[in-house]
Amino acid sequence: MKDIANLVGMYMKTTAKSWFQYRVDTVLKSLAVFLRESTEIIVIYFTLLKFKELNGWDIYEMLFLYSLIFLTYGIMIIFFTGLRDFGSTVRSGSFDRFLLRPRGELFQIIFVNSDWFAAVGHGSLGVVLFLVSAGRVGISWTPALALYYIFSIAGGVLIQGAVFLFLASLNFFLLETGSLKELLYYNMRRFAGYPISIFHRFIQFLMIYVMPFAFVNYFPAQYFLRKSDINAFPEIFMHITPAVGAVMYLFAYLFWRYSLRFYKSSGN
């Protein structure tokens, strides 16, 4: 156990060193990610400045809804950067190196590399949005609620981690999954910032059952806000985000174990 902790410490140190090699560039990069992700927030701000509310959601409730996306992504990318970039790892053949080392493949992928720009950029935006909105949406925070909030975040992290793990496993069969990820994950994420009740039934179906972003932010946010548009969905959905995360991750992990057997090196 202790030597695993040591190893993780070492990995973190080397990652930090390589990312902070060019200091000015690092600061600029984090700022650029922060601004790029703020674009959607700025758009929502100006839109609601004009229209006051979107299907009963005011600006702070919208920001609270959005904060969950950024917080979960910020935490998720600390662990799963290796899975996001897994396609190139397989194609360049450097996955062979992981196989030769005396530790689990997934363990190495998770801890060897972290995209700190994305983590800081998304994470800090999530924290800012949370601080701005959490006191103004009528939640009376109790320890129990705070605990459920933490579990929801963990669930959201696991859901997205499971999707990344699943897509990474597909790399063993397909080699190139970039555009699939673009379509399934990043495109769907654009919907996720809004209450899904405003969208077409087909999109709602995708957001709940195919790429379950609704469990990352809409349903957990509804647990705290209880806006009336939740009535269109089964009540249980508000309570099961942590379970959805755990189950999805378990299945993704089993699929990963299964797919590993089909790995053929692209090297020679």
Add this chain to the structure above:
Amino acid sequence: MKKRNPLSPYFAYAKKCFLNRSAYRFDHLMNILSTCLQIFIFWEIYRALYGNKTQVDGITITMLTTNFVLSAGLGAVFCPDDYFLPGKIWDGSISTELLRPISFKGRMIAENAGNALFNLIFRFAPICIIAAVFIGLCPPAGLLHALCFLVSAFLGWGVLWAISFAVQMTAFWLINIWSILTIKNVFVRVLSGSMIPLWFMPDWMHKIIAFTPFSSIYFTPVQIYLGQLSFEEIALRCTIQLVWIIFIYAIGDILWKKGQKKLVVQGG
């Protein structure tokens, strides 16, 4: 000796780019799908925002859709290659590029023009047709307005290209300009009206936007298309576009001349 057309090498570059693009069909299809999805999201959001109202400030939902479709469509046509110069500075090939007996800037324009022509036929057209069939578009206000729209859209391309050109020139000093380009794109997306229709911006934002070139990119052509401007105003707006092109290009050109003296070639 046979006299050669001095422009023929540039046409060759444009043609090469056009043909290059035809090779990646799947990628291309995904791009169109992604743009259509984006338009669809905006449409759904604004339908929810409008509720029962047929218009807000004299803007109907079809006019909004037209704004989004034309902005996204033109955006898909223009897309200047932000990494043209930085890429050549990174890998050092800039040194051989500068030795060629043709203008580097001319080649930059030619390659982008080839791309733009490809995008006009294979992206702009399908996007407009899909949008017109599924969600409905306004027709142009008149034949003369349609012609003015084409002129203004061409100038809009010029403005966006000039901005990209000028920003790319900072690569001579900073080498890695991913962050600056990303921040530039945030400004373009928010202030050009492609994500939030400029009609709905508050007054204080209009004052800021008036001092920037961004509304000249998509919003001026869109307003002309919808017939919101008289012909005197059209002449004025097109002149403003032209002035921005000249002004920004001039800044870029100064940087270009200084940058070449400063050029540090890595390796090679």
